[in-house]
Amino acid sequence: MANPASYRPRTGEIPTNPGVYRFRDPHGRVIYVGKAKSLRSRLNSYFANPAGLLPKTYAMVHAASSVEWTVVGSELESLQLEYTWIKEFKPRFNVVFRDDKTYPYLAVTMGEKYPRVQVMRGDKKKGTRYFGPYTAGAIRETMDTLLRVFPVRSCSAGVFKRAEATGRPCLLGYIDKCSAPCVSRISPEDHRSLAEDFCAFMGGEAKRFIAKLERQMADAVGELDYEHAARIRDDIAALRKVFERNAVVLSEDTDADIFALHEDELEAAVQVFHVRGGRIRGQRGWVVEKVEDFTTPDLVEHLLQQVYGNDGDSHGRLPREVLVPVEPSNAGELAEWLGGIRGAKVDIRVPQRGDKAALMTTVRENAEHALKLHKTRRAGDLTVRSQALQELQEALDLPVPLLRIECFDVSHVQGTNVVASMVVVEDGLPKKSDYRKFSVTGPAAADDTAAMHDVLTRRFRHYLQDKSAQVDESLLAPDPGEAEQPGPGQQEAPLDSTVQDSTLQDSALQDTTTPAPRAKFAYPPNLVVVDGGKPQVNAAARALADLGIDDVYVVGLAKRLEEVWLPDSDFPVILPRTSQGLYLLQRIRDEAHRFAITFHRQKRGKAMTVSALDGVPGLGASKRKALLAHFGSVKGVKAASAEELSQAKGIGPALASAIVNHFSTGDRAAATVPAINMSTGEIIET
Structure with a gap:
């Protein structure tokens, strides 16, 4: 280096x-x-x-x-x-934007003497017009339908040359889905004109062709040529089928590409909808690995560079309008550059309101789903999971394989409703049955490091208790045929007095014949990951050291720069941005954060919805709901008499009297509370 x-x-x-x-x-x-x-x-x-x-x-x-x-x-x-x-x-x-899947395009090779319609993937070729991208099934159906109306050549070069040599067209020529230029049924000029009409239709001029065919059908009917009129009718139906496949989303004169992206610290997913003639003609997606410290405007700039950079010979793919989520860096120069490629002005802007902004929201939702799907597929790949675990073990220089990883995160709002989460990953996959939630109270809720120390202490104290209970269970339940007393040199292992649990000990003494099942915290992790930097890591390591545990390794993942911190280290471990091990740590950390946030919101919501009815003896949750549904609010319940309360579902006379007494007693107590001078402690009024 x-x-x-x-x-x-x-x-x-x-x-x-x-x-x-x-x-x-x-x-x-x-x-x-x-x-x-x-x-x-x-x-x-x-x-x-x-x-x-x-x-x-x-x-x-x-x-x-x-x-x-x-x-x-x-x-x-x-x-x-x-x-x-x-x-x-x-x-x-x-930054390199890679397709999140391989999309086929409907291509017309206008650079050849006899243009050919075909499905193409991969790099774009000079002199070829591209339409799409489409899904694999839709593009075959579209091509098959359009060849009925625009019988452009679709055979390979080998088939074309063989037909020229034999003077016999292929099957498509016999069923009128090819104009058979190979046997001179159509001149090169007329065949090129047919291919240009095909491109014009795919480029958004469908209504012009449909109107032209409708006039021809009317003329055929006027001449009593009903057979020809019927063929034209079927052609119109075929064109309408293709034309109506894409829903109208914007005005018919709108040609635009609408980009949106969803990103995290390591990757970004990009989606684009291609709108031509007000209809969505195609969709495409990319996933980019953030090997650079790019802002969103920088990502948008490089995205437009790579998407349109090869379109100098294919102006049809660059529309008049490019809609983006944020204005790219060097927007003016970028618009001028794209305008030079297209040969006309290109407007790059951010939609603020209306139909275009609504469609941008839809594209953004697709980007969010694409990134989630990308991460899910990568996490589900056995080879990638194994690679991630191996890279992480080597980067952290750990002597044991990472069969089980536990990650902890603390969540609160300004020190209130402090909670923590524990998520578990075994063999690179989440094990949700082992997830745990912790409520943190007292001095431990003072700050994140104290909360982290408290949570790790509680988790591994449970582990030691379960471990001691298992040892005690095995000693109290000898195998059949063995002596019940310890043999020479054997000694019963005592419970650790600092962590033993009387409940677990008593339960172990009740059954001396059936081994107890593995307790919930009896499996220690190989690695503990905490959400945070050096302070959180040191707090976690101190908690393990206080319990005498020295075979569990601790690291922390700091979110700002994705640094991996080790206990008592002055510098973090920097994993490559494309490291599968870093992706694994990030997924575990994000899952712990999600689990902690969910629990925190539940706890905070429950604390905020404590009702004045909670203190009424004999009034359970279902009856509280019935009262609120009947009177509309707690205020309405307070104002009701005992007779009115009895009319609510499940409320009898005795319970109604208890509710009235509860509120009357509370009101009297509130009315007699003295006012106190907080500086002197004296009562200033009664």
């Missing part, structure tokens, strides 16, 4: 102009490309104090061995050059 100081350029050597810079590794490979308004300011930031750098920046500058830059005339030029270099060098520290 190189020392950044060994290749740091002198400050005076770096120009203050806008430009693009490249970091190279010792083998000369470009590992990062970036642009800057001021090269001097940006490059100096990479050679700051290493302790203050973000993990990705720290890793990048230590992996590099040299840096070089190119001065350009404007920010627009820097945007273009940065994109060109990223596509050329594919630097590993740059």
Whole structure:
């Protein structure tokens, strides 16, 4: 690993102009490309104090061995050059948007003499028009339907050449789903015109073609050519089937791509809806790993660069309007660059209200679901789970495999309703039956570290109690045929007086023949993860040390920079941003946080809904609900007489009198409470 100081350029050597810079590794490979308004300011930031750098920046500058830059005339030029270099060098520290699935496109090879309609995946080719993306089933159905009206060639080059040589078309030519240019049934010019009509229909001009066919059908009917009219009628029905498959979401003159994203600290999921002629023509998604410290505007800028960068030969995919969740960095220059690619103005904006903003919400929901699904699939992969556990064990230098991991999190609002959660992962999968919730009260609720110490102490005190109970159980229940008394040299293991539980001890003495089942806390984890940094980790380690437990390892995951802290360590462990071990720790931490937040909200909600009816003797939960349903509020119950209360469901005369007495006694008590001077303690009125 190189020392950044060994290749740091002198400050005076770096120009203050806008430009693009490249970091190279010792083998000369470009590992990062970036642009800057001021090269001097940006490059100096990479050679700051290493302790203050973000993990990705720290890793990048230590992996590099040299840096070089190119001065350009404007920010627009820097945007273009940065994109060109990223596509050329594919630097590993740059953001790369990867498709979350492989989408097929309906493609028309307009660059060939006889254009061909086909389903294509992968990289885009020059001279080919693309429509979609579609799902695999929908695209085949769409293509089969449209070839009835627009019989464009769809065969491969080999089939086409064989038909030319034999003078006989393929099956599609015989069933009128191909105009058979291979045997000169149609001229090259007319076949190209047919392919252009196909592209125009897919590009949103469906109504024009449907209206044209309707006129032809009317003319055929007028000429009493009913057979021809029937064929045209079927063609119209086929076009309408394709046209109406996509619901109208915006006005018919709207051509837009609507982007939304959902992100966490490590990844971001992006979704885009392609709207053409007011209809959703396709949907696409990406998942990006955040190997850089990008803000959301930076992510949007790089997303638009990568999505539209190869569209110079395919203007149909770049619409007039691009709707984004936040305005990208260098929005003006980016719009100018995209306008040059499209050959016309491109408007990049954030929808604020109306139908477009509503559709943006739908796209965002798809992005949230995509990220959740991506994490679920990765967590369910046995190979990935094994890799994550192995990477984590090696990174933390632990001598035991991580078969069981427990994670703890504390949740509260300004020190009130303090709770904690314990979630369990075995073999990389959550074991929800072992999840536990803790209420934290007293001095332990003073701060997060005290709460963490209290929770870990309680959890592992239970473990020691269960362990002692199991030892006691095994000693009291000898195997059949063995002597009931300890043999020579054997001694009954005493319970630890500091943690023994009389209830567990008594239950162990009741049955000396059947071994007790494994108790709920009898399985210790190999690793304890706490949500927090150095203070929380040290508190957890201190709790284990106080109980004499030395075979359970403790780490903490600090949320801000995803640092992994070890007890009594001055520096954190920095895992690579793409590490499966880091993903596993993050998932466990997030699950513990979710579980703690849920319990905290339940407890807080219960505390906030304590009713004045709770103190009435004999008035249970169901009868309280019946009273509130009958009178509408506690105020209505207070104002009711005993006779009126008796009319409510389940309320008898005795209970009604008790309710009236409860409120009358409470009102009298409230009326006789003296006022006290809090500084002197004297009663100032009665």
